[in-house]
Amino acid sequence: xxxxxLTSAAAAFLAIVCFIAMPIGDASDTKKGSKDAVTFNKxxxxxxxxxxxxxxxxxxxxxxxxxxxxxxxxxxxxIREKVTTREMPPWHADPRHGAFSNDRRLAQKxxxxxxxxxEQGTPEGSPKDLPPAxxxxxxxxIGKPDAVFYLPQEFTVPAEGVVEYKYFTVPTKFTEDKWxxxxxxxxxxxxxxxxxxxxxxxxxxxxxxxxxxxxxxxRGFKLAGFAPGExxxxxxxxxxxxxxxxxxxxxxxxxxxxxxxxxxxxxxGLIFATGPIQKKVLTATATNxxxxxxxxxxxxxxxxxxxxxxxxxxVDLMPHMHVRGKDFIYTAVYPDGRSEVVLSVPKYDFNWQLxxxxxxxxxxxxxxRLDCVAHFDNSTGNKYNPDxxxxxxxxxxxxxxxxxxWFDYTLANQHLLPQAASK
Numbered sequence: 001x002x003x004x005x006l007t008s009a010a011a012a013f014l015a016i017v018c019f020i021a022m023p024i025g026d027a028s029d030t031k032k033g034s035k036d037a038v039t040f041n042k043x044x045x046x047x048x049x050x051x052x053x054x055x056x057x058x059x060x061x062x063x064x065x066x067x068x069x070x071x072x073x074x075x076x077x078x079i080r081e082k083v084t085t086r087e088m089p090p091w092h093a094d095p096r097h098g099a100f101s102n103d104r105r106l107a108q109k110x111x112x113x114x115x116x117x118x119e120q121g122t123p124e125g126s127p128k129d130l131p132p133a134x135x136x137x138x139x140x141x142i143g144k145p146d147a148v149f150y151l152p153q154e155f156t157v158p159a160e161g162v163v164e165y166k167y168f169t170v171p172t173k174f175t176e177d178k179w180x181x182x183x184x185x186x187x188x189x190x191x192x193x194x195x196x197x198x199x200x201x202x203x204x205x206x207x208x209x210x211x212x213x214x215x216x217x218x219r220g221f222k223l224a225g226f227a228p229g230e231x232x233x234x235x236x237x238x239x240x241x242x243x244x245x246x247x248x249x250x251x252x253x254x255x256x257x258x259x260x261x262x263x264x265x266x267x268x269g270l271i272f273a274t275g276p277i278q279k280k281v282l283t284a285t286a287t288n289x290x291x292x293x294x295x296x297x298x299x300x301x302x303x304x305x306x307x308x309x310x311x312x313x314x315v316d317l318m319p320h321m322h323v324r325g326k327d328f329i330y331t332a333v334y335p336d337g338r339s340e341v342v343l344s345v346p347k348y349d350f351n352w353q354l355x356x357x358x359x360x361x362x363x364x365x366x367x368x369r370l371d372c373v374a375h376f377d378n379s380t381g382n383k384y385n386p387d388x389x390x391x392x393x394x395x396x397x398x399x400x401x402x403x404x405x406w407f408d409y410t411l412a413n414q415h416l417l418p419q420a421a422s423k
Contacts (some may be wrong), residue, residue, distance in 0.1 A: 038116040039125025040069045047110045048072065049134050051089055054141055061190065067133055069124045080118040083111050090229060090352045094344040099359040102231065142182040142232045145269030147172075149249055154263040157192045163255040165396055169201070170249040179240035181273040183224035184232035188264040194254040194398065195227040198268050203246030220250065222283045224268065227320075229352030236315060236361070238278040239410055243270075256398065279410035281315060286330075286372045286405035293324065293392040293401060298379035302403045304372045311412035312368075313361035317343045318406040319374070322398055323350045323384040326375040330405060335367040348374075350384065363412060372405035 038044070048056070048066045056066040065071045072079070082088040089104040117123070137144040149170045157163060172178075187193035201220040223241060224233040235241065251266065288304035319328035325348040333339045343356055364370070380388045386399045394402060 036116075037123060037125075038113055038120055039123045039129065040072065040117065041125035041127065042129035043113050043125075044072070044117050045069075046131055047106070047113060049131065051104065051106060051110070053134060054136075057136070059139065073122050073124075076118045076122045080115055083114050090349070090354065092345045092347055092349060092352065092354060093356055094346055097341040097344045098356070100356045101359045102355070102357045139186065140184060140269055142184045142234065142269065142271055145184070146272045147270045148267055149270075150267040151188075151251060151253075151265045154188075154265045155253065155255070157189075157255045157262050157264060158257050159259055159261040160257050162397065163257065166251075166253040166255065168251040168253065170251065172243065172247050172249060174243065174245045174247065176245050178243045178245075178270075179273040179277050180223065180235075180243055180270050181240050182232060182234045182271040183241075183268060185224055185226035185268045186266065187226060188266045189262050191258055191260075192255050192262050192264050193226070193266060194256045195225065196254070196266055197225045197252040198223045199250040199252065200241070200243050201248040201250050203244055203248070205248075220247075223249070226266075227353040228350070229354055230318075231355050233355075234357075235281050235408070238276070239281050239315065240273045240277050241281045254396070277416050279313075279414045279416065281408050281410055283406070283408050285407070286370050288372075288403045289394040291394065291401075291403065293376050293378045295389050295391050296379050298377050298381055299326065300376045300378060302374050302376065304374075304403060304405055306370045306405070306407075308364045308366055308368045308370075310366050312364050312409045313412050314342070314358060314364060314370070315361055315408040315410060316355055316357045318353070318355045319343075319345055319348065319372070320353060320402055320404040320406060321348060321350065321374060321376065322401050323386065324376040324378050324382060324392060324401055325350055326377045326382075328372065328374045328405070330407075331371045331373070332362065332364060333369040333371055335365060339371075342370075361410070370405065370407065372403075374403050376401060 052066050054060070056062040056064065058065055058067075064075060066075075066079075079088075083106060086105070089106065091104040093100060093103070095105075149172065151168050152170060155166060155168075183198070185196050185198060187196065199220045200223050205220065221241075223243070249268065251268075253264075253266065255264065284306055286304040286306040288302050291300075291302045293300045293302075314332075317330055319325075319330075321328065328343075328345045328348050329341060330343040331339055332342050342358075342362055376392070378385060378388055378392055382388070392401050394400065396402075
């Protein structure tokens with residue numbers, strides 16, 4: 001059964017191989033001087049720069065770069081296919097519910113532009129029309145971090161077998177409190193790493209387990225995570241997570257052997273807030289770990305709920321399931337009985353575990369609930385299902401299941417100003 005499950009490498013490969021190379025027409029077929037001519041430099045490059053190259057550039061998760069005409073042209077027809085079907089850029093939220101600042105969907109006019117470019121023979125256009133390429137800090141999406149923390153040493157992942165979660169303690173050595181505005185986790189070897197969660201351990205925590213961070217109380221609160229397709233954590237202006245002086249970072253590492261032994265030394269980069277912080281960001285979940293999915297069930301429902309003990313504002317949402325995950329819905333239920341769907345993911349994709357940042361924080365008065373409903377497909381119709389003949393329970397490994405409705409929030413009535421964060 002375990003051999004049938006996708007390894008982290010295979011899952012990542014399926015997640016990132018978004019285009020298939022196909023032959024394309026000759027750019028010379030395009031009528032020169034046509035007023036309707038669509039070119040890469042003038043029309044297509046700006047779309048790629050704004051929506052695609054965060055992943056589609058050298059050293060990132062995507063299998064090819066789209067930074068230049070020479071790099072993009074061989075993939076043109078497959079790009080056309082993927083943007084037409086809306087498989088790329090990846091975005092799974094139902095547009096009827098919620099508004100999100102990191103919405104990756106292309107505008108229809110951009111899709112039409114890409115289609116026209118391919119149909120016209122993929123002309124390059126004049127070099128003077130090419131806008132400046134976006135600049136990225138090498139190896140980062142959040143920009144150059146103010147601090148970077150690595151695992152204390154390389155970890156050797158065996159070629160086969162099951163690797164239980166590993167926990168590594170990394171001292172921050174902060175001599176003063178720090179407010180974290182953004183955090184990005186980078187796996188040392190994407191082929192071996194399924195996911196990473198970095199928690200902040202309070203400096204006064206006394207560890208009792210044989211392995212650092214071995215229980216939730218000792219690990220502290222979640223700072224950031226990495227999973228297939230997950231974006232870096234970036235908090236709205238005026239909000240941040242507080243890391244106290246002397247805190248430790250606890251790396252929870254989930255390694256998945258892929259048939260070839262290797263070494264990993266993952267790391268996290270932090271950007272500190274430079275201005276005053278009004279609200280401290282907190283993380284919570286609506287979780288249900290007490291379920292049994294029957295063998296062969298194509299649509300098994302699991303529910304969870306979280307109740308606000310005071311007025312709060314929801315900042316972002318992130319559903320989490322494994323390979324049997326089918327769909328996920330967050331619903332806000334207010335004390336007066338009113339309710340609204342705030343996020344619906346009708347086609348959950350384990351290979352793209354996306355974070356959904358609300359354009360405007362969602363206010364939940366005290367006593368409100370976040371109700372989550374998820375469905376799982378444990379049938380033969382699920383091509384990713386490792387074994388539809390067995391019932392499935394909660395568990396950390398990919399062939400087991402989870403039902404977690406992650407979210408970040410702030411206390412609505414908190415006002416930390418004029419306190420300022422300093423580097």
